[in-house]
Amino acid sequence: MEAVFSVDALRGFTEAVFQQMGFVAADAALAADVLLKADLRGIDSHGLARLPGYVRLWDAGRIRVDARPHIVHETPSTALVDGDAGLGLLVAPYAMRVAIAKASQVGAGWVAVRNSNHFGIAGYHAMLALEKDMIGIALTNASPLVAPALSLERMLGTNPIAVAIPAGEEPPVVIDMATAAAANGKLEILQRKGGKAPLGWVQDAEGRPTHDPFALQRGGALLPLGSRPETGSHKGYCLSALVDILSGVLPGAGFGPWVPPFVHFLPLPQDAPPGTAGIGHFFGAMRIDAFRPAASFKTHMDSWIRRFRSARPIDAAEPVKIPGDPERAMEAERLQRGIPLHQSVIEALKNLSARMGVPFPDSLQNGEEKNVT
Amino acid sequence: MEAVFSVDALRGFTEAVFQQMGFVAADAALAADVLLKADLRGIDSHGLARLPGYVRLWDAGRIRVDARPHIVHETPSTALVDGDAGLGLLVAPYAMRVAIAKASQVGAGWVAVRNSNHFGIAGYHAMLALEKDMIGIALTNASPLVAPALSLERMLGTNPIAVAIPAGEEPPVVIDMATAAAANGKLEILQRKGGKAPLGWVQDAEGRPTHDPFALQRGGALLPLGSRPETGSHKGYCLSALVDILSGVLPGAGFGPWVPPFVHFLPLPQDAPPGTAGIGHFFGAMRIDAFRPAASFKTHMDSWIRRFRSARPIDAAEPVKIPGDPERAMEAERLQRGIPLHQSVIEALKNLSARMGVPFPDSLQNGEEKNVT
Numbered sequence: 001m002e003a004v005f006s007v008d009a010l011r012g013f014t015e016a017v018f019q020q021m022g023f024v025a026a027d028a029a030l031a032a033d034v035l036l037k038a039d040l041r042g043i044d045s046h047g048l049a050r051l052p053g054y055v056r057l058w059d060a061g062r063i064r065v066d067a068r069p070h071i072v073h074e075t076p077s078t079a080l081v082d083g084d085a086g087l088g089l090l091v092a093p094y095a096m097r098v099a100i101a102k103a104s105q106v107g108a109g110w111v112a113v114r115n116s117n118h119f120g121i122a123g124y125h126a127m128l129a130l131e132k133d134m135i136g137i138a139l140t141n142a143s144p145l146v147a148p149a150l151s152l153e154r155m156l157g158t159n160p161i162a163v164a165i166p167a168g169e170e171p172p173v174v175i176d177m178a179t180a181a182a183a184n185g186k187l188e189i190l191q192r193k194g195g196k197a198p199l200g201w202v203q204d205a206e207g208r209p210t211h212d213p214f215a216l217q218r219g220g221a222l223l224p225l226g227s228r229p230e231t232g233s234h235k236g237y238c239l240s241a242l243v244d245i246l247s248g249v250l251p252g253a254g255f256g257p258w259v260p261p262f263v264h265f266l267p268l269p270q271d272a273p274p275g276t277a278g279i280g281h282f283f284g285a286m287r288i289d290a291f292r293p294a295a296s297f298k299t300h301m302d303s304w305i306r307r308f309r310s311a312r313p314i315d316a317a318e319p320v321k322i323p324g325d326p327e328r329a330m331e332a333e334r335l336q337r338g339i340p341l342h343q344s345v346i347e348a349l350k351n352l353s354a355r356m357g358v359p360f361p362d363s364l365q366n367g368e369e370k371n372v373t
Numbered sequence: 374m375e376a377v378f379s380v381d382a383l384r385g386f387t388e389a390v391f392q393q394m395g396f397v398a399a400d401a402a403l404a405a406d407v408l409l410k411a412d413l414r415g416i417d418s419h420g421l422a423r424l425p426g427y428v429r430l431w432d433a434g435r436i437r438v439d440a441r442p443h444i445v446h447e448t449p450s451t452a453l454v455d456g457d458a459g460l461g462l463l464v465a466p467y468a469m470r471v472a473i474a475k476a477s478q479v480g481a482g483w484v485a486v487r488n489s490n491h492f493g494i495a496g497y498h499a500m501l502a503l504e505k506d507m508i509g510i511a512l513t514n515a516s517p518l519v520a521p522a523l524s525l526e527r528m529l530g531t532n533p534i535a536v537a538i539p540a541g542e543e544p545p546v547v548i549d550m551a552t553a554a555a556a557n558g559k560l561e562i563l564q565r566k567g568g569k570a571p572l573g574w575v576q577d578a579e580g581r582p583t584h585d586p587f588a589l590q591r592g593g594a595l596l597p598l599g600s601r602p603e604t605g606s607h608k609g610y611c612l613s614a615l616v617d618i619l620s621g622v623l624p625g626a627g628f629g630p631w632v633p634p635f636v637h638f639l640p641l642p643q644d645a646p647p648g649t650a651g652i653g654h655f656f657g658a659m660r661i662d663a664f665r666p667a668a669s670f671k672t673h674m675d676s677w678i679r680r681f682r683s684a685r686p687i688d689a690a691e692p693v694k695i696p697g698d699p700e701r702a703m704e705a706e707r708l709q710r711g712i713p714l715h716q717s718v719i720e721a722l723k724n725l726s727a728r729m730g731v732p733f734p735d736s737l738q739n740g741e742e743k744n745v746t
Contacts, residue, residue, distance in 0.1 A: 073664065073665060074480075075479055075480030075660070075663040076449060077449070077479045077480040077663070078480035078664055079664075106448055107451035108450045108481060108483050112664050149693070149694075150686050150687055150691050151687065152684075153684045155684050163615055165618055173614070175612075175614070177611055178608075179608075181604050198604060200601075200604035203687075207688075225609070226598055227599075227600075228573075231554050231555075231571060231573035232554045232555065234550075234694070234696075235550045235552075235598050238548040239548075239612075241548070242536055242548055245538055245674070249670065249677050250508075250661075250670065251665070252665060252670075255677055257680065273672075275672075275673070276673065286451065287448070290448040290450070291446065291451055291452075291453045291623050292446060292624070296625065296648060297623065300622045300625065300646060304617075304622050304628055304629055308528060311520075311521060312524065312526045313525065314576075315580075318523050320522070321522075321523070323607075323610075
């Protein structure tokens, strides 16, 4: 139920859709780059599958194509950025570049952002720091789908943490993880396949563990990393709360249950605290040589990576991985073979194509025979 | 099997022991304060129970009582600190104060520390930022007891993350969590009681889930937060790796399996990469008003705290907690009633008392009747 498409063709299509929405060419190209990166790295839920969602937000008047993200307040190493209700895919790289510029000047830079919306994969923004020999950090809050430990109510997003750390001869370490036990995209895959969710991903409307992949639609909630109180769900809750506070409360964006949902058919929360706007992000950049010479750090990072990669595995067929390994392998493969899209995504994009008057590309011949999940 | 002691009496005893080791009075008082804070907050594994461990390190020549932690390299917002093989309980507050001073000047301060050792509870150091209206962050690596996802080998410590965030009328949010599913101290409690560990805390020598609380002594390993691959153990591994890289690799301290163990009877690793020393920490401080006025932030933090505390609970008898609530409640209780110590800890401290010529206090009368776990 998939077909494979050329990266360039999908990129061209995505850029054209953003241009039809009214974005200037450079912005359309950047937004497309962020989305395509998700598909390339195998984070399919955050790639082109989300393009119709951004168009829906635009339809609802919740994305300004002429937004001007700007610094509201700053110190030598920090800034508060207002996203001006712009596309998160553009606001985030802007804010990350502010953090990088501050790190260049004073060693480290930290930027909290309000009045933004969904920014794609957190890892994209964190990785912008790598080319400057900096450690990059990107956090965001998101639509409330996760129940805190002991809670029936959904209060938090899957609130990801992304950190990119340069190495020497080895590739960088890139962490990009939701703070929930499993992100909603994994449930959607099971919904399509008719599969059962492992216990620990979701709870039902009474707060009991369940295998039901539709539990969320039936009043249940995603579970924080740790899943159950006895295996540390309070810790996953703490991490998600931390992301929400740094991304939401610190800049004065929506937070907790008041984060404006990505899906336009959920109502905007009406009782949000005064003085909060949009969803929020938090970015950081730290120059390696603000601590010690980059060369000696990189030698040690290479040692770290090699030692962990050679850790004795439980199963010889499944070696221990370094954070970022699976996504890097996927990107290499998809750059060569193209990007597989699920039939439901293809149909949604073809609808978008018709509506926006932008032709949707044909799939690759060789891709038709592949069966990629 | 416990007796309760006066906080002041235990503080006096601990200070006297550190003075007998050769620490000057102010240092002995600070080190005792860090240890006592753990007991007060209910993190018993990191309090007076550890005092004999520090003495053992001192016996082994691995703690310098006249150490002078110092800045090796700095920028306006960062510093590398060498702990000079000093007591972690003293090196950490020194480094945290450097971070706070830099945040006062340029908005945020970040300090990586090498050549230190065990620093007590991470939360103590993070909370130092609160009185300055700053967000405080403290990380440390630790003795390798945790297996990465898919690994048989123990490669990481329980590597805690502590973050303290000021609020307004509400108490601060204080996160202080190991990145393992459960810290070793919880296994030790089960060992004393003869209990079974919940599945998800440890794996046996073949990498299989086990209930055995002695699994670690039998060649097993602690599991990262997330416990199993299908419930996100790779995420706990990522978090622990992040703490190890920022605390260990960044400053040039020991990292991964090369972190010098706290227990003196484990050999120091002989094959550590050249140019690494001791264990490492990482501290951060961010001024709230480097982002926006502290008063409006605190109003929103109070909203966050009240909304989460009032989230509909699964069980009405177990309301949703705010990070730091349980420790704060415990501290209030123990400040009033005293600190309970397990019989095995009392015996170890009495041995220390005899050896160091420092009298050990009597337990409180009313405490003898209590049964605190």
